[in-house]
Amino acid sequence: MKIRIGIFGYGNLGRGIESAIRQNPDMELVAVFTRRNPDTVKISTEGVTVAHADDVKSFKDKIDVMILCGGSATDLPVQTPVLAKDFTVVDSFDTHAKIPEHFANVDKASKEAGKVSMISVGWDPGMFSLNRLYASCILPEGQDYTFWGKGVSQGHSDAIRRIEGVLDGKQYTIPVESALEAVRSGSEPNLTTREKHTRECFVVAEEGADLARIEKEIKEMPNYFADYDTTVHFISHDELKKNHSGIPHGGFVIRTGKTGLNKENTHVIEYNLKLDSNPEFTASVITAFARAAYKLEKAGESGCKTVFDIPPAYLSAQSPEELRAHLL
Amino acid sequence: MKIRIGIFGYGNLGRGIESAIRQNPDMELVAVFTRRNPDTVKISTEGVTVAHADDVKSFKDKIDVMILCGGSATDLPVQTPVLAKDFTVVDSFDTHAKIPEHFANVDKASKEAGKVSMISVGWDPGMFSLNRLYASCILPEGQDYTFWGKGVSQGHSDAIRRIEGVLDGKQYTIPVESALEAVRSGSEPNLTTREKHTRECFVVAEEGADLARIEKEIKEMPNYFADYDTTVHFISHDELKKNHSGIPHGGFVIRTGKTGLNKENTHVIEYNLKLDSNPEFTASVITAFARAAYKLEKAGESGCKTVFDIPPAYLSAQSPEELRAHLL
Numbered sequence: 154m155k156i157r158i159g160i161f162g163y164g165n166l167g168r169g170i171e172s173a174i175r176q177n178p179d180m181e182l183v184a185v186f187t188r189r190n191p192d193t194v195k196i197s198t199e200g201v202t203v204a205h206a207d208d209v210k211s212f213k214d215k216i217d218v219m220i221l222c223g224g225s226a227t228d229l230p231v232q233t234p235v236l237a238k239d240f241t242v243v244d245s246f247d248t249h250a251k252i253p254e255h256f257a258n259v260d261k262a263s264k265e266a267g268k269v270s271m272i273s274v275g276w277d278p279g280m281f282s283l284n285r286l287y288a289s290c291i292l293p294e295g296q297d298y299t300f301w302g303k304g305v306s307q308g309h310s311d312a313i314r315r316i317e318g319v320l321d322g323k324q325y326t327i328p329v330e331s332a333l334e335a336v337r338s339g340s341e342p343n344l345t346t347r348e349k350h351t352r353e354c355f356v357v358a359e360e361g362a363d364l365a366r367i368e369k370e371i372k373e374m375p376n377y378f379a380d381y382d383t384t385v386h387f388i389s390h391d392e393l394k395k396n397h398s399g400i401p402h403g404g405f406v407i408r409t410g411k412t413g414l415n416k417e418n419t420h421v422i423e424y425n426l427k428l429d430s431n432p433e434f435t436a437s438v439i440t441a442f443a444r445a446a447y448k449l450e451k452a453g454e455s456g457c458k459t460v461f462d463i464p465p466a467y468l469s470a471q472s473p474e475e476l477r478a479h480l481l
Numbered sequence: 482m483k484i485r486i487g488i489f490g491y492g493n494l495g496r497g498i499e500s501a502i503r504q505n506p507d508m509e510l511v512a513v514f515t516r517r518n519p520d521t522v523k524i525s526t527e528g529v530t531v532a533h534a535d536d537v538k539s540f541k542d543k544i545d546v547m548i549l550c551g552g553s554a555t556d557l558p559v560q561t562p563v564l565a566k567d568f569t570v571v572d573s574f575d576t577h578a579k580i581p582e583h584f585a586n587v588d589k590a591s592k593e594a595g596k597v598s599m600i601s602v603g604w605d606p607g608m609f610s611l612n613r614l615y616a617s618c619i620l621p622e623g624q625d626y627t628f629w630g631k632g633v634s635q636g637h638s639d640a641i642r643r644i645e646g647v648l649d650g651k652q653y654t655i656p657v658e659s660a661l662e663a664v665r666s667g668s669e670p671n672l673t674t675r676e677k678h679t680r681e682c683f684v685v686a687e688e689g690a691d692l693a694r695i696e697k698e699i700k701e702m703p704n705y706f707a708d709y710d711t712t713v714h715f716i717s718h719d720e721l722k723k724n725h726s727g728i729p730h731g732g733f734v735i736r737t738g739k740t741g742l743n744k745e746n747t748h749v750i751e752y753n754l755k756l757d758s759n760p761e762f763t764a765s766v767i768t769a770f771a772r773a774a775y776k777l778e779k780a781g782e783s784g785c786k787t788v789f790d791i792p793p794a795y796l797s798a799q800s801p802e803e804l805r806a807h808l809l
Contacts, residue, residue: 172742176621197742253806273809280615282809283793284752287608289808290769290796291762293504337755412765414500414525418757420765424612427665429746434619437740437748441618461804465611466789468618476789478581480617481601481610 155181156447158440159212161236162222163187163194163203165400166245169436170220171198177440179470183216213239218443221245230255237262237270237457241450243443245275245435252278260457269450270457274442275435276426277301281406283460284424288408292420295410296341300328300349304402304431312377313354316370318362321390323397325353328405339409339419352383355397357390402431441468483509484775486768487540489564490550491515491522491531493728494573497764498548499526505768507798511544541567546771549573558583565590565598565785569778571771573603573763580606588785597778598785602770603763604754605629609734611788612752616736620748623738624669628656628677632730632759640705641682644698646690649718651725653681656733667737667747680711683725685718730759769796 158174160167163185174182175198184202187194191203204212209219219240223229225248233244237259246255252273263270273279277299285297306326313322332349335342354371358364368385372378403426412418428434442460445467449458466473471480486502488495491513502510503526512530515522519531532540537547547568551557553576561572565587574583580601591598601607605627613625634654641650660677663670682699686692696713700706731754740746756762770788773795777786794801799808 169740172740175742176740249809252809253802256805278809280619283615285808286793286797286804287611290772291608291765412497412500412504412758412761414503418761420757420762421753421755423751423753423755425749425751427749427751429748430740433740433746434748437619444618459805459809461794461801461809462792464790464792465614469614473789474581476614477584477787480613481577481580481606481787481789 155179156444157181157183157215157217158443159184159186159209159216159219159240160222161186161206161209161219161232162228163196164222165432166436166439167222168197169430169433170222170440171196172433173436173440176437177444177470179444180440184212209236210239216240218243218447220439220443230258233270233272234258234262237268238266241268241270241446243271243274243439243446245279245439246272247275247278249278256457256459264456267455269446269454271442271446271459271463272457273459274439276428276438277404279435279438279460280426281404281424284406284422285408286461288406288422288424292408292410292412292422294412294416295408295420298336298344298407299404300333300407301404302326302328302350302402304404304428305400309352309354309377312374313356313371316367318359318367319356320359321357321393323355323393325355327351327353333405333407336407336409337421337423339421341409346380347382350381352378352381354383354385355388355393356385357393358387399429400431401429402434403427444468444470483507484772485509485511485543485545486771487511487537487544487547487568488513488550489534489537489547489560490556491524492550493760494764494767495550496525497758497761498550498768499524500761501764501768504765505772505798507772508768512540537564538567544568546571546775548767548771558586561598561600562586562590565596566594569596569598569774571599571602571767571774573607573767574600575603575606577606584785584787592784595783597774597782599770599774599787599791600785601787602767604756604766605732607763607766607788608754609732609752612734612750613736614789616734616750616752620736620738620740620750622740622744623736623748626664626672626735627732628661628735629732630654630656630678630730632732632756633728637680637682637705640702641684641699644695646687646695647684648687649685649721651683651721653683655679655681661733661735664735664737665749665751667749669737674708675710678709680706680709682711682713683716683721684713685721686715727757728759729757730762731755772796772798 174180186206188206194203219242221244229246259270309324372383405425407423409421445463448467502508514534516534547570549572557574587598637652700711733753735751737749773791776795
């Protein structure tokens, strides 16, 4: 009996989940839910229902885990608590500052329903959070550093596109190599925003647009670019499509700390990711944790969980005996 | 009320635990147990009892978690199941092939006693195992690689010292940089033992010893050196003491894998450690998991656990609310 998965929202992340399910033989995709007209949504898996989001309740007994693939700004704060009343749900809510509030809302709904939910699953929040937690518990006297990139920031790319005279654009966040090296040395440097990352923009401008003005507007944009060293390249639409249509990302979580009676020994713990596709990797993490949510609920648990609450063995389709014999 | 810790065995690892406890304000060291005459064992913490191993039972109600610091070859297979009858125990059993047998013995004792035990805690087995598990669940179609070093191998150093004419020696295991790069490329190379690591030996020989014969014996030693490219340096006792008295170690766990409907995207997950002191870092990992064992037992659990079974939040002295607000 396979774990029956539903996908709620069919954008990049939803398509990533669809693809990840094929790599996990103990799972099957049952239905995709969309707010669009279902007849207009073509998915990649034959024989799977595409239904309207409004009809989701009728799938209550047909789906073991519902994976929410909407955005954190407006979709998930509403959708996750509502769907948690009828389904075991997993989302990738990533607005760090609002996690406690989102957790409380989802936890209440799940507990009332006697179901398990998981929020903020992915790589940051998610695997990066886990690595921050493990490393800080192992080295209580030390310092954490998180770097992102090289990768595409959707929010920053959107910000560029809103500038007058810009037709299209892509923004890469790039960790500064010398800052990474300083951190790895164990010297626990204090790094400013500018010292940690640079930003590189590839911009397609309207014909005749004032390029100098566009470049200035990007570089001086508060919150997004003003605190960074930013490079702007104007390129053609063809070049953007050819060289910048991927959605790569990645990053580094590094903790350095001291041990010893006189704090004489330094240790470096580093976790890093290099991802060809941000949404497909995020989807792969979510899919593994969907299995854990399913198993936790079968074990009698209920309420909202995060990656911090999941015994790692629950992520695997293998038995505890197999894991101890082969992976420990 | 602090978590009261006992240390069973006072070698490098035991001293590491003693030091780590000072970095965890919610813990206190209660007693150190030794098979030597306790009067001859000087520890670094004032006011803490040093007792004979034979008297350990009388501390049953004074210790919350007993950390076993003996060796995996002959100490732990006997000590852990015996102590698990009276104490919540944590060990660092690292003979990978015998983990299932050791687990069964310790699990039986702990379940009969209604207590929690943890085996094979450290960095390999331990944190490396965890990273192998997480990464293989996230990327089911991929390949795992573990590299060790640069670091001192105690077993290989001992093997050198047993050769006739050798007074002292130290062996370093070194990962091959080009092999690491090949793995990180995502090409999933098949690597032989020789291609993954080299071995470097620093040897102090007796005066007049046949150095060519010693070098040959090292390089051709089956299991230990014959399958590796090995370099042998003859140095003075002073040089060995000055430059090679540390116990550094570390290593890399890398998994690469594909996602996408056509497996068109490659991802690289890397975890690496660079440790000035192998025993102090191992002790730091064990100390964090000792907290988890204590909390699990308070939560009503019993039986033997490994790092795979521990919800990460249990490692921390912070509350789940604090962790979600600050680390997620």
